[in-house]
Amino acid sequence: MGNYVIRGGRVIDPAAGLDRPLDLVIEGGRLKALAEPGTAMPSAGFEVIDAAGLVVTPGFIDLHAHLREPGHEHKETIATGTRAAARGGFTTVCAMPNTDPPIDTPERVAYVYQRARETGVIRVLPIACVSRGQAGQELTDLVELAGAGAFGFSDDGRPVYDGRLMRRALEYGLLTGRPVIDHCEEPGLAEGASVNEGPVAGRLGLRGMPAAAEEIPVARNIALAELTGGWVHLAHLSARGSVELVRAAKRRGVRVTAEVCPHHLALTDRWLLGAEGNAHPPVGTVPIPESLGPYDTRTKVNPPLRTWSDCLALIEGVRDGTIDVIATDHAPHHWLDKACEYGQAAFGISGLETAFGLLMTLVHADLLDLTTLVGRLTAGPGRILEEAGFRVPYTFRPGEPVDLVVLDPDVTWVVRPEEFVSLGKNTPLEGVTLRGRVLLTIFDGKVVFDGRGLRA
Numbered sequence: 001m002g003n004y005v006i007r008g009g010r011v012i013d014p015a016a017g018l019d020r021p022l023d024l025v026i027e028g029g030r031l032k033a034l035a036e037p038g039t040a041m042p043s044a045g046f047e048v049i050d051a052a053g054l055v056v057t058p059g060f061i062d063l064h065a066h067l068r069e070p071g072h073e074h075k076e077t078i079a080t081g082t083r084a085a086a087r088g089g090f091t092t093v094c095a096m097p098n099t100d101p102p103i104d105t106p107e108r109v110a111y112v113y114q115r116a117r118e119t120g121v122i123r124v125l126p127i128a129c130v131s132r133g134q135a136g137q138e139l140t141d142l143v144e145l146a147g148a149g150a151f152g153f154s155d156d157g158r159p160v161y162d163g164r165l166m167r168r169a170l171e172y173g174l175l176t177g178r179p180v181i182d183h184c185e186e187p188g189l190a191e192g193a194s195v196n197e198g199p200v201a202g203r204l205g206l207r208g209m210p211a212a213a214e215e216i217p218v219a220r221n222i223a224l225a226e227l228t229g230g231w232v233h234l235a236h237l238s239a240r241g242s243v244e245l246v247r248a249a250k251r252r253g254v255r256v257t258a259e260v261c262p263h264h265l266a267l268t269d270r271w272l273l274g275a276e277g278n279a280h281p282p283v284g285t286v287p288i289p290e291s292l293g294p295y296d297t298r299t300k301v302n303p304p305l306r307t308w309s310d311c312l313a314l315i316e317g318v319r320d321g322t323i324d325v326i327a328t329d330h331a332p333h334h335w336l337d338k339a340c341e342y343g344q345a346a347f348g349i350s351g352l353e354t355a356f357g358l359l360m361t362l363v364h365a366d367l368l369d370l371t372t373l374v375g376r377l378t379a380g381p382g383r384i385l386e387e388a389g390f391r392v393p394y395t396f397r398p399g400e401p402v403d404l405v406v407l408d409p410d411v412t413w414v415v416r417p418e419e420f421v422s423l424g425k426n427t428p429l430e431g432v433t434l435r436g437r438v439l440l441t442i443f444d445g446k447v448v449f450d451g452r453g454l455r456a
């Protein structure tokens, strides 16, 4: 357990309404004091961390990541995934249950906790399946799974396409106080499609899924949450219409929360054209790297990268609070899963280690302010966990264990997947220069990532 004085950083703690230079004193892993800058005098046994010119925030919380254990350890393990998370500034990660076997029994929930204790470096909260084997037929025992510590219930990777099953899940979910998290996809409209439906798909000759494939289940889920009073959390929203539906539902008081991913905020489907796409703007907040060719399977993600109009609507949703959370949907894959033709490749982007840098492109483009961004990575997901009965630090509270990150919002760096700690090197951002990086991560009062040497 560490003793640290973190000096002179700009402390951004949205839940506490804090945004000013302060010193943090951590003793025995707990926050002892937030002091005026320069007033915290270190005594013997304290390590001084100079955060002048840097930003200090509560640790990031990711409500949506694929850690792949058990069963897909060639893609990621809890050991590598949690280290990748720490490198990305995350101190809590919720693990999706589309593993092999899927997490659909209390024993399997316990297994994820056990592996996290044995091999992880940060907090892992398992999410359990909605349906047995994620087969979409028979409901799991939500109450038992919640008793074993599942944060919520999801068949992510697939939708809960049967409305009756969703209705029952929301009703049983009510008994647990935990959310049903849906991957919103209308199977008939999305079948066989790997990209956004539109001119880019047409040009490349790839089958597209229309935004309506997401908007229809979003509307259905909202209607069912209204019917049952249950809590639905909408995963990785990507379409303008979805944001509008959630905004209207929240105004009516429906129990709906929602998340978006960094790649859906910052990148458009022009990335599928490769570097040539730069001639057909808008490509997003990052130019497409020269090394990216057309049909590069690293751009393949579900839901797909959409249009700039969708990006702007998602960003507006983040700004006005319609979107509660930014989550990575970290989806590491083995290179062989992507080394094939576009239509056959696995969906997913390895996102934990680039999330903050990619999100900072929105801040540098004046589309989002840093405090709101930090809020959607800390207080937003933290309050959702709290509502579900999990007390995870998302704000600096004196006397409590500290989860914290030190960020450099201005340092530039080049994305090199071979340097990722994650086993998943699958990112279209290879070779991209980002501005903004995580320099230090403290979990439960201990340093779990120290990249301060990266600042030079």
Ligand code: DOR
Binding pocket: 066, 098, 156, 157, 158, 183, 300, 301, 302, 303, 329, 331, 332, 347, 348, 349
């Ligand atoms: O791109 C994705 N990858 N979207 C999903 O919904 C699932 C995920 C995965 O498990 O690889």
